[in-house]
Amino acid sequence: MSGSLPDEWFRARDAQADQPGAADGVPAEDAETAAPGEPPTDAPTEVRALDQHQAADGESGGDTVRPAGTFGSNAAGTTFSLGEVRETPVAVHGVNRASRVRRVIQASLLLSLALAIGLLIGSWWSENVRAAGQPVDTPTATATAQRATGASASPSASVPVPYVGHLQPLAVTEVTSTCTQPPLHTSGGSASYSPANLVDGNADTAWRCYGNASGQRLTFTVPHGSTVVGFGIINGFASTSGGTDLYEKYRRVLRVRWTLPDGRFTVQTLADHQEGEQIITIPPVGVDGKVTLNILDVSAPGRGPWAESNATLMSTVDIFTSAP
Numbered sequence: 001m002s003g004s005l006p007d008e009w010f011r012a013r014d015a016q017a018d019q020p021g022a023a024d025g026v027p028a029e030d031a032e033t034a035a036p037g038e039p040p041t042d043a044p045t046e047v048r049a050l051d052q053h054q055a056a057d058g059e060s061g062g063d064t065v066r067p068a069g070t071f072g073s074n075a076a077g078t079t080f081s082l083g084e085v086r087e088t089p090v091a092v093h094g095v096n097r098a099s100r101v102r103r104v105i106q107a108s109l110l111l112s113l114a115l116a117i118g119l120l121i122g123s124w125w126s127e128n129v130r131a132a133g134q135p136v137d138t139p140t141a142t143a144t145a146q147r148a149t150g151a152s153a154s155p156s157a158s159v160p161v162p163y164v165g166h167l168q169p170l171a172v173t174e175v176t177s178t179c180t181q182p183p184l185h186t187s188g189g190s191a192s193y194s195p196a197n198l199v200d201g202n203a204d205t206a207w208r209c210y211g212n213a214s215g216q217r218l219t220f221t222v223p224h225g226s227t228v229v230g231f232g233i234i235n236g237f238a239s240t241s242g243g244t245d246l247y248e249k250y251r252r253v254l255r256v257r258w259t260l261p262d263g264r265f266t267v268q269t270l271a272d273h274q275e276g277e278q279i280i281t282i283p284p285v286g287v288d289g290k291v292t293l294n295i296l297d298v299s300a301p302g303r304g305p306w307a308e309s310n311a312t313l314m315s316t317v318d319i320f321t322s323a324p
Helices: 028-033 043-057 089-133 139-149 195-199
Strands: 071-073 079-081 167-169 174-177 184-186 189-191 207-210 217-221 226-234 253-259 265-269 278-287 290-298 311-314 316-322
Touching (some): 167 226, 174 195, 195 217, 195 316, 226 253, 226 265, 265 278, 278 316
Antiparallel strands (some): 071 079, 174 217, 184 189, 207 311, 217 290, 226 278, 226 316, 253 265, 253 290
16 A cells, blocks of 8 residues: 555655645645536645635634645654645544544444344254254164264163064044045945044055155054154055056155154155065154154055056054053
């Protein structure tokens, strides 16, 4: 920055600058301080114009009128251009400094308020996200945590462990789904694919959704105060028709997310071409509300001669509690 300033600004002030007529020696560069659009004037004319203006305004208040291009000194002794000053340098400095202080204080207050609001919002968001998105420990996750920490799988361990023991299905009172294929009418009668078929205890009946059912959701209502310890799924149509196994004919569900009423969830991965019920267990959880199953992934359409059988089926869903 200093390379662009006139050299005269950094020279010692001439003792004659305070004498009458010293303004005649003002460098030409300082003429740029005149208002834009005004024709340049020499220093004597400017001084006379300022003197006339001062005479018109009077000298009340003790303010001095300094012509453009005069120099003062700041507290460090470095010379600087005051330009056309109509107030005393001390007064101008004091006003500017007070204004800067007020601006700094205002900016600090606004920043502090913004930080406080941000901390409150962040704290609220963090607590709600943890409460709504904390996953239920699955066997794999629990085993990994135990290997990392060296903790044992005893009931007294601080990390919850999946239930180990006998299972029995809860009595599901209602099942709804976001996709259900209407009944199919054939010469032999009609076949229903209601989601209620999932909890009727009969693997020969199924819930069916046309096409790829990824993204669909089923909701299960269990008795209030139930304790859930696991889930089971037959992920395809485990039925036989005319001596033909229908499991491979349609799409099978490969991955689901179970979500409890309090927002905790666990993801169950299902093996393809495994027709039996596939079960996972979780740490016992008291449930007071609805349990949802979100389908995350399904297989391709049917295999072999049924490659065009583009529908997703499940035969059985169990929500388990502990057996006595």
